[in-house]
Amino acid sequence: MTNQPENQEPLQDETTSDISRRELARLLGAATALASTLGIVFEDVAAQVANVDQVKANLYLLPADGDEKKRVLLASVTLSPEAKAKLMAAPNATIQTQFIGVKDGKEQQLRFMDKSKGAGKTSAKVVEQLKQ
Amino acid sequence: MKTSPLSYDLAPESPFGYACHRCGKCCHHQRITLAPYELLRLARGLGLSTGEFIERHTVAGGTRLRFDGPAGACSLLKENGCSAHADRPLACRLYPLGGRFVSDGQARFAQITPHPESAGVYGDAGTVGEFIAAQEIAPFLEASSRYEALFDRLLGLLARYLGRQATVSTEEPLALPLDPLPASSWFDIDAVLIEWRTRRGLAIPETLEAQMDLHLSAMNAWAEDLARLLDR
Secondary structure, three states, X not given: OOOOOOOOOOOEXXXXXXXXXXXXXXXXXXXXXXXXXXXXXXXXHHHHHHOOOOOEEEEEEOOOOOOHHHOEEEEEEEOOHHHHHHHHHOOOOOEEEOOEEEEOOEEEEOOOOEEEOOOOOEEEEEEOOEEO | XXXXXXXXXXXXXXXXXXXXXXXXXXXXXXXXXXXXXXXXXXXXXXOOOHHHHHHHHEEHHHOEEOOOOHHHEOOOEEOOEEOOHHHOOHXXXXXXXXXXXXOOOOEEEEEOOOOOOOOOEEEEEEEHHHHHHOOOOHHHHHHHHHHHHHHHHHHHHHHHXXXXXXXXXXXXXXXXXXXXXXXXXXXOHHHHHHHHHHHHOOOOOOOHHHHHHHHHHHHHHHHHHHXXXXXX
16 A cells, blocks of 8 residues: 555556656655755855865764764874865765774775765755845 | 855854844845744644645745735734734744754854844843743754654655666656746645545544644655655
């Protein structure tokens, strides 16, 4: 059973086995209406980075329950002005974190590796009155 | 990227004070958006269905208050002031501040230029936080958070759909009514609730919070249906 009202067109496009265009338009309409009325704005990394003097990358150890309040700072790296400029120039790039072990002067990638989306988007609710 | 013309340089502890004398000057020529909770609350406060409220007091499918009164007044402004003051939207509560509530819980505020003839009186005896606390905005922010979660879900569905489209060759281009974007039928909350409950043979709850819960349930169930289709 679907949650679609009976008097409406089917969710599924009969010809393509996909979401019907009507539902896609409805999805767009709902997302757009929510975004505009909740005041959700997207700020890309480039814009955020441009407004700060320095960019630091913090590495945290999270406890087993994932509670960020109990995280432990392992290291903090301050990006050079050149690295900051590169970050601004590639707002949609992915930042990869690698853990490298060094033994007898030789580097070896450790097994745990995490990829984190660098550019991502930060949402914020902005409520303000604007002149029409 | 959308950029705000306001400078959000006030923190909750910043000195601030404002006494509104209900002159109504600020209630003209504004752009006040209405989130679902605000729409539902205003409609209930006026004893209207959401459909009736949308029809009488909003534009853009219920997403913005209508300013079509004398000299561009809000349609809710009457001779003796706001006819929905107890249920006024978040933007009206924050006025003359704009609020920026980032996902990490931090809040920053900006001063909005008041109407030149406003009778409101500014001061600095209190703080921004004290002014905000008096506006009872907690239910608005809580409701926003819940609808934001739904928004994230819908955005995820769109991303999945569009990602799949990018890999599928189709002779017929995707024709969507993007200009103007379609108004959302989901914003007529009462219509959604009636349909949702009718199909399940249940009564519509009485409290505003329960009605919002149900509205979110209906939208989330719809999103689940769409997700199942995308999983195929």
